[in-house]
Amino acid sequence: MSASQIQMDPALPPRESWADINDDCPIFQSLGVLSTRSAFLVLREAFYGATRFDQFAQRADISEPVAAARLKELTEAGLLEKHPYREPGQRTRNEYVLTDKGADLLPTLLALFRWGERWVFGDGIRADIAHASCGASVDAVVTCEHGHRVPPGELRFRRNPARAS
Amino acid sequence: MSASQIQMDPALPPRESWADINDDCPIFQSLGVLSTRSAFLVLREAFYGATRFDQFAQRADISEPVAAARLKELTEAGLLEKHPYREPGQRTRNEYVLTDKGADLLPTLLALFRWGERWVFGDGIRADIAHASCGASVDAVVTCEHGHRVPPGELRFRRNPARAS
DNA sequence: GTTCTGGCTATGAGATACCTAAGTCAGCTA
DNA sequence: TAGCTGACTTAGGTATCTCATAGCCAGAAC
Numbered sequence: 001m002s003a004s005q006i007q008m009d010p011a012l013p014p015r016e017s018w019a020d021i022n023d024d025c026p027i028f029q030s031l032g033v034l035s036t037r038s039a040f041l042v043l044r045e046a047f048y049g050a051t052r053f054d055q056f057a058q059r060a061d062i063s064e065p066v067a068a069a070r071l072k073e074l075t076e077a078g079l080l081e082k083h084p085y086r087e088p089g090q091r092t093r094n095e096y097v098l099t100d101k102g103a104d105l106l107p108t109l110l111a112l113f114r115w116g117e118r119w120v121f122g123d124g125i126r127a128d129i130a131h132a133s134c135g136a137s138v139d140a141v142v143t144c145e146h147g148h149r150v151p152p153g154e155l156r157f158r159r160n161p162a163r164a165s
Numbered sequence: 166m167s168a169s170q171i172q173m174d175p176a177l178p179p180r181e182s183w184a185d186i187n188d189d190c191p192i193f194q195s196l197g198v199l200s201t202r203s204a205f206l207v208l209r210e211a212f213y214g215a216t217r218f219d220q221f222a223q224r225a226d227i228s229e230p231v232a233a234a235r236l237k238e239l240t241e242a243g244l245l246e247k248h249p250y251r252e253p254g255q256r257t258r259n260e261y262v263l264t265d266k267g268a269d270l271l272p273t274l275l276a277l278f279r280w281g282e283r284w285v286f287g288d289g290i291r292a293d294i295a296h297a298s299c300g301a302s303v304d305a306v307v308t309c310e311h312g313h314r315v316p317p318g319e320l321r322f323r324r325n326p327a328r329a330s
Numbered sequence: 331g332t333t334c335t336g337g338c339t340a341t342g343a344g345a346t347a348c349c350t351a352a353g354t355c356a357g358c359t360a
Numbered sequence: 361t362a363g364c365t366g367a368c369t370t371a372g373g374t375a376t377c378t379c380a381t382a383g384c385c386a387g388a389a390c
Binding site: 052053054064065067068091093094 | 336
């Protein structure tokens with residue numbers, strides 16, 4: 001096997017014989033909410049500070065019906081929350097803010113961001129996300145609970161584990 | 166602004182006025198290859214050890230035409246490589262293996278995996294990915310180049326930076 | 331009351347993604 | 361030479377995603 005593959009626990013049966021191969025997979029489940037491009041773009045804008053309907057539509061460069069559909073889905077899925085607010089002299093409006101569940105997608109978005117920089121833009125860096133207090137660029141780094149940086153070849157998949165935490 | 170939003174460099178103009186808002190965005194560019202559910206599933210199986218056509222189709226639980234289309238796209242995009250090989254008494258076949266570019270999506274997939282575990286499965290953990298040499302669970306952790314673990318509130322977005330590296 | 335504006339909603343059409351079922355094709359086996 | 365098998369490909373249909381355009385509605389402003 002190549003160094004980029006995840007080692008499978010030798011005690012596991014061959015993958016072909018697993019039941020519910022997708023229903024039991026957290027990646028597949030995550031894609032339930034995130035299967036469309038516009039969902040990623042709406043979340044991107046939420047992280048970049050958008051809260052209002054027209055901001056999402058305009059900044060993500062998606063049509064209003066799509067923005068409405070995505071905001072509704074993401075709200076129903078618990079990634080965004082609708083908060084009514086009122087500016088003086090204006091009627092009540094809703095703003096959409098990230099919940100903890102939505103905010104927890106930051107490592108995923110950041111990993112995608114960095115991958116795109118490295119492999120699509122290459123050296124022509126157009127933007128950067130940095131640690132505000134020290135100025136260094138950030139990335140989503142594969143790390144174990146003991147704080148080790150883990151190279152791909154040292155990953156092992158196992159089922160129903162007794163988790164160390 | 167909420168603690169989950171990324172701070173924008175104050176020197177930047179308001180986001181509404183940015184040109185090429187998506188063309189310049191590495192997330193958007195990454196979604197060019199990864200906009201479908203089946204692309205994620207095919208990559209998942211590549212990380213789990215699939216190399217042959219029927220393994221991808223069966224293990225990802227997608228139809229053969231979709232598997233063929235995705236393998237072709239991912240190969241053309243440089244995430245997978247086709248390698249002819251031959252087992253004794255068999256004719257030549259192709260195996261599909263992750264390139265460096267494809268393997269570099271591991272943090273993204275892992276981040277999605279962990280998010281699904283936390284927010285879809287909750288405590289009913291069905292699987293785990295661990296550091297083989299120490300046994301601890303791994304995650305994709307937002308970390309700066311100086312090694313700091315960076316909380317969401319301390320992220321800052323900036324454009325055309327002089328990168329520290 | 332009439333107008334205006336922000337925040338959606340409705341409609342219809344085109345592209346994409348997926349499925350099942352059937353077909354092709356190379357090369358080993360008998 | 362006539363299967364057989366693994367690796368796709370083709371055909372045809374449904375569902376989903378997206379767009380552009382147009383409409384609706386609440387609540388100021390006038």
